[in-house]
Amino acid sequence: MTPDPQLDAALLTEFKAQLTRSRIERPEAWASSSRLVGQAHLCATLPRLVSAIQASSAPPPLRQALLAALQGGSVERVQDLSADRLTHLTGLPATKAVRSLCVLFKIADSPSAAMPVTSMTEQEIEAFVRANRNPYDLLLQAEAASLLDLGAGDLTFADEVVARYLPPLQSQGNPLALHCVDRIDPSSKLAGPLQADPERLARLRGYAPGTLDFRYWGNQDCFDLRQLKKLLPYYTIVTCNAPPTPAVAYEPSRLSASVIEAHLRKTKGHFRKIRVQGEEALEVLDGDKALLFPPWKFDIKGPLALLELMAGKGQLCVLGAVDNEVFWEILAQLPADERCRPADVIFTQANLPKVFGSLYARLSALPVGQSLDLASLTNLRQDFPRRVDQRGGSRAPYRFRHVEIRRGATFEGLPAGRTARLFKDMKDEASPWFLLLVPEHGASSQ
Ligand SMILES: C[S@@+](CC[C@H](N)C(=O)[O-])C[C@H]1O[C@@H](n2cnc3c(N)ncnc32)[C@H](O)[C@@H]1O
Structure with missing residues (x-):
């Protein structure tokens, strides 16, 4: 030299x-x-x-x-x-x-916002996911590894991603962009244990520029990302760990607002918006106890909005530690069969077998640690309705070309969030679910 x-x-x-x-x-x-x-x-x-x-x-x-x-x-x-x-x-x-x-020097053109961040095609991403038990290893294949975590909570997951993937990416000479969004206002007294952990936040922000591009947007609704100038148009992986409930536990396109509200009042108790020490809050009366939450806690967005957001932003979508209620509501959106989406029927343990038939039988028998390819059980839906208009998200029609369903909270070698790590201590909770979805854009050929 x-x-x-x-x-x-x-x-x-x-x-x-x-x-x-x-x-x-x-x-x-x-x-x-x-x-x-x-x-x-x-x-x-x-x-x-x-x-x-x-x-x-x-x-x-x-x-x-x-x-x-x-x-x-x-x-x-x-x-x-x-x-x-x-x-x-x-x-x-x-x-x-x-x-x-x-x-x-700006010779490389910036193609459309939907340009993938690896040169891998949708088919190759699917082949990768089918061949590898750890979907996050896709970060090591990416030209510019990037991950967007929605509803990031206390940043346990972000921390685990950095610990597992930054060293190999650094030795490949590749940077990692890790972007996290949560609606919790970090300065709110209502934030609770899912607030971004300040020490962790400082540590993640402290990496040398050029190795890790870490960003955390608190007080930020993930369903409205238009103001975020540094948000990338597209990520290698988009994750949502322990999707928020009840926000995505009920789908407004199949359940009317009055049915959802009546169900919430029946199951959660009376609730109302109040002000506490100058802050707006949601007060939920549980017997004679009054519980306080952020005011948006019961804003219902539904799984379709989440699936569309994730499909428009990531080459691979990962939903981890999905609780039973949220899981069946998400699942209802994935098969071609419209009978999985009955109007104004709140899913219960009693009606799930009837609504989902053999799909319910196969999935509920799935042992913890095992997985199923949804397409081997039912035809996948080809016609997802478009619901949210995300800046930079793809406007083309989308569907999922591959959906893998696993049972369990955590999996050997995979980073996991706080909620997933806590599941082992929740003896009364049913095992959660883990979904891997490979989106595909453009008009359906069927
Ligand atoms: C069950 S917690 C899961 C937190 C973390 N991902 C984990 O695995 O432990 C759901 C998180 O989603 C956040 N959340 C709820 N609605 C949101 C929204 N519309 N936009 C962004 N974050 C939201 C909540 O503040 C909360 O931190």
Whole structure:
């Protein structure tokens, strides 16, 4: 290697950090850059890159060093570039260095918001999920690994993802974007144990820029993400661990508001909005006890809104520690058979066998730790109605090409959230469910 004596070490360090940041912040451009360095495109890419560097405001010594490393853009193969110089300037091997420069100098186009963040197709994601017991290992295959956790709670899951995946990603030279959303207002006295743990939050925020792009948006409804400028258009994986109940436990397109409200009053007790120490709260009367929750606790969104949000934001959707009530309501949305979605029928242990028939028999017999491919039990739904309008989410019709259902709260080697980790102590609770869904976009061929 011939380090450039003209280049200041601090300038080089800052330049490398800029390159990493741009890969994290523009994962779609990073993914599309792999095409630019393919043999078919390289001859066109390098002159564009060279012109962009010449026209940039980068310090002159850095510009000259980059142009020299790129041989003025006149070579035909990556192997003919000055690999040592590129590595010295970018910290990356030659091909990744050129790709990273394409992203930073805006040569890599930003295709539509729905552009995946790995170059894997929907079929390949499905094949990966079928072949690997740990779906989160997909992060290690991604061009720019990213995960969005909805309803992140105390950030146990985020912590476990970082512990498990940051070290191997770092040794691959790949950054991790880990973004978390929760509706709990961190400053609220009503937040309780699911509030983002302050120590954990500080630790996750403390990673060197360029290794982990961690973001936490508290006091943020995940069903309205339009204001979040740093939200990525698309993530490798979107998770929702212990989906909030009753928010997604009842589907408003099949249950009328009056049926849902009557059921909530019957099962939860009387409730009303009140003010407590200047804050709005939901008061729920349980016998002679008054329980306080955040005011939005009983805002019913339903599983369709959640499924659409997740399908529009992730290449792979993972729902963990799903309680029984939420599970059957989500499940009702997945088969093609409309009879799984009866109007104004609240699901109960008594009517589930009748509504779901053989599907109920097969699923309720699933032992903890085992899994089933839903398509082996019933035809999957092809016509999901579109319900929410997410900034950056795909507007095309969607469906799930693969749905795997597992029984259990935690699985060997998989990161899990607080609720999942607590399940082992809840002897009276039925085992929760774990769903893996591979979305597919565009009009159905059926
Ligand atoms: C049962 S807790 C699960 C927390 C955590 N994921 C876990 O596994 O322990 C549900 C979480 O969803 C959050 N939540 C509820 N509705 C939400 C919404 N509309 N947008 C974002 N988060 C929401 C709650 O504040 C709560 O932290």
